[in-house]
Amino acid sequence: MTFWMFVFVFVNLAEILLCLWDKFCACTHRWRVPEKVFFTLAFLGGALGLIAGMILAHHKVSKPSFVKVAAAAGVVNLIGMALLFN
Numbered sequence: 001m002t003f004w005m006f007v008f009v010f011v012n013l014a015e016i017l018l019c020l021w022d023k024f025c026a027c028t029h030r031w032r033v034p035e036k037v038f039f040t041l042a043f044l045g046g047a048l049g050l051i052a053g054m055i056l057a058h059h060k061v062s063k064p065s066f067v068k069v070a071a072a073a074g075v076v077n078l079i080g081m082a083l084l085f086n
Contacts (some may be wrong), residue, residue, distance in 0.1 A: 004084060012049030016060050026059075027044025035066065042073035045080070 018041070023031040042050040050070050053059060060066040 008045050009037065011041060011044060011046040012052070015046035015049030016053040019050065019057050019059045023057040023059045038066075039069055039073065041063075042070060042078060045077055047073035047077040 003012065015038070018033055018038065022038075024030075025032050038050055047070060051074060054061050054067075
């Protein structure tokens with residue numbers, strides 16, 4: 001169980017940092033992080049980090065499709081955690 005908690009924390013921190021980096025890139029007109037990277041990490045356990053990054057950086061919150069996929073990843077993460085830690 002300790003290993004999976006470490007993975008969960010690592011993936012979520014990576015997702016938050018990725019959101020902050022992409023927001024910086026958007027503001028400075030640099031190359032952006034593809035959405036599929038955000039979604040892949042979110043469905044691999046980083047949904048909480050994605051949602052936190054969206055709130056902290058006000059990142060992609062005005063894009064309904066992105067918000068819906070982030071929420072769906074959150075539900076999948078909750079189900080996965082319930083199965084893993086039960």
